Amino acid sequence: xxxxxxxxxxxxxxxxxxxxxxxxxxxxxxSFQTQDGAFGSLTALVSQQPDGSYKAVMSAGDQGVQFELPxxxxxxxxxxxxxxxxSPEIGPMEIHGEIAGGKFSGTFKGNTYSGTFELKRPEKxxxx
Numbered sequence: 001x002x003x004x005x006x007x008x009x010x011x012x013x014x015x016x017x018x019x020x021x022x023x024x025x026x027x028x029x030x031s032f033q034t035q036d037g038a039f040g041s042l043t044a045l046v047s048q049q050p051d052g053s054y055k056a057v058m059s060a061g062d063q064g065v066q067f068e069l070p071x072x073x074x075x076x077x078x079x080x081x082x083x084x085x086x087s088p089e090i091g092p093m094e095i096h097g098e099i100a101g102g103k104f105s106g107t108f109k110g111n112t113y114s115g116t117f118e119l120k121r122p123e124k125x126x127x128x
Contacts, residue, residue: 024054024078024099030119032060032108042117044104046071046078056080056097056104069095076100086110 028044040062047055054071065087071080077100085092090112097106097117104119 024048027122028104028119029122030104030117032115032117034113034115036113038113042119044119046099046104054078054080067095069097071099074098080106 025046025048028046030042031039032042033039040060042058042060044056044058047057049055052073054073056069056071057066058069059066067082067084069080069082071078073079077098080097080099081095083092083094091110093108093110093113095106095108097104102120105117107116108114
């Protein structure tokens, strides 16, 4: 009897862990805006890594820029921090973002540009 309870608790823990990951993993779509009002589209594909950390592969398609941000779970959110070198003209940028409350939002700051971004889950299209 106690063996069944332990097995059931283990199964419930695994299901709970998997459901938690599903809340943030997958596709995100949105936009960024710079301090001077320029804006563009931004997408992200968030995945959970074998060690429990997260990775966001982000793409500013209009700008031809793609980068990865490492992330980790912190309380009820997943936090992403990283530095990227956009181009020789633009230089490096520090990026901070978090997924919480169904929204992936954050800031970026560099020598040339700074601003904010916000992404949401893509709307599911109805089947034909």
